[in-house]
Amino acid sequence: MKPLHQHDCHCCHYLGTVDDTDLYHCGQSGYGSTLIARYSSDGPDYLSGLCFSQSGILRIAANRAIEQGHLSVEDWRRAAYINGYIPYSDVKRLMQMSDDELRETFYSTIQQLGDKRNRIIGDTAYRIMDRRKS
Numbered sequence: 001m002k003p004l005h006q007h008d009c010h011c012c013h014y015l016g017t018v019d020d021t022d023l024y025h026c027g028q029s030g031y032g033s034t035l036i037a038r039y040s041s042d043g044p045d046y047l048s049g050l051c052f053s054q055s056g057i058l059r060i061a062a063n064r065a066i067e068q069g070h071l072s073v074e075d076w077r078r079a080a081y082i083n084g085y086i087p088y089s090d091v092k093r094l095m096q097m098s099d100d101e102l103r104e105t106f107y108s109t110i111q112q113l114g115d116k117r118n119r120i121i122g123d124t125a126y127r128i129m130d131r132r133k134s
């Protein structure tokens with residue numbers, strides 16, 4: 001199997017194509033390791049992030065990366081926040097927020113650091129903002 005679309009990172013391991021979407025695991029990322037789902041050859045036309053791999057196409061990429069030994073289950077669990085305290089519906093809600101809403105969520109949750117779920121929500125909001133900048 002070969003990728004359908006152009007992808008310019010030489011550090012990526014191709015994981016196969018599902019529904020016209022090329023899946024990759026990349027070891028070269030600011031966060032250590034990430035998963036990528038590329039929809040077309042157009043540069044920005046992809047989804048990425050271990051923290052968004054709880055379900056959907058990136059979950060398929062996660063399973064394959066784990067099966068092929070590129071990613072450990074422990075690293076994936078840690079990065080994907082699937083320790084049982086942040087449901088994917090929360091991640092989805094955060095992804096739909098504007099930058100201002102994300103910033104507000106981040107600042108309001110860091111005031112309640114004792115609460116594990118709030119801490120993860122704040123951290124996820126921060127990561128989403130950070131990704132949008134690049």
Ligand SMILES: [Zn+2]
Nearest residue numbers: 009011012026
């Ligand atoms: Zn890469």
